[in-house]
Amino acid sequence: GAVVSQHPSRVICKSGTSVKIECRSLDFQATTMFWYRQFPKQSLMLMATSNEGSKATYEQGVEKDKFLINHASLTLSTLTVTSAHPEDSSFYICSARDRLTGEQYFGPGTRLTVT
């Protein structure tokens, strides 16, 4: 089946630094990728929709200057958390939509801890 990878799986950073998370579709091309945030024992909240070659679409309340999204190829989207603060600590999950089948596949998630 289709595989989506995320790197890193875990990251700890200091407050004020930036962290980049990669999302890759390994065996299919994805014109659209989605980024979600999940706090402990809560649901997945969509942060933004990433479209290859164009600007991402952010959900209401998500700061686009803080959560920078780049979707430079059909297999890679990156999320950069800029000037991270402890409240940004969360589980970040991406999904990728297969451009041929339209099916959406989720990555394994990245746990970000900001100290």
Add this chain to the structure above:
Amino acid sequence: GENVEQHPSTLSVQEGDSAVIKCTYSDSASNYFPWYKQELGKGPQLIIDIRSNVGEKKDQRIAVTLNKTAKHFSLHITETQPEDSAVYFCAASIKGWNTDKLIFGTGTRLQVFP
């Protein structure tokens, strides 16, 4: 916009019993309803989905039913096993060309006791 409610938030069953999780959605235009299983520290895995032109779908021990009129859909797991223990999320979306933004329910933590 779409809103998805999910009940119950926790569910404990004995191994071999059935488990039912229910969701309601608000946007009558929604036409795609997937269910995901999420184990601790992992991303969600699709276990079954249903589209609005179908009322029921079954895959071995798992079934999903959809009532479009009432805007309800449910997940049924029969003959539960300890490895079914996880958090289950329902979701709804309007699935079309380039328009499949998923809205998730609040999740149900299922515990299956041996």
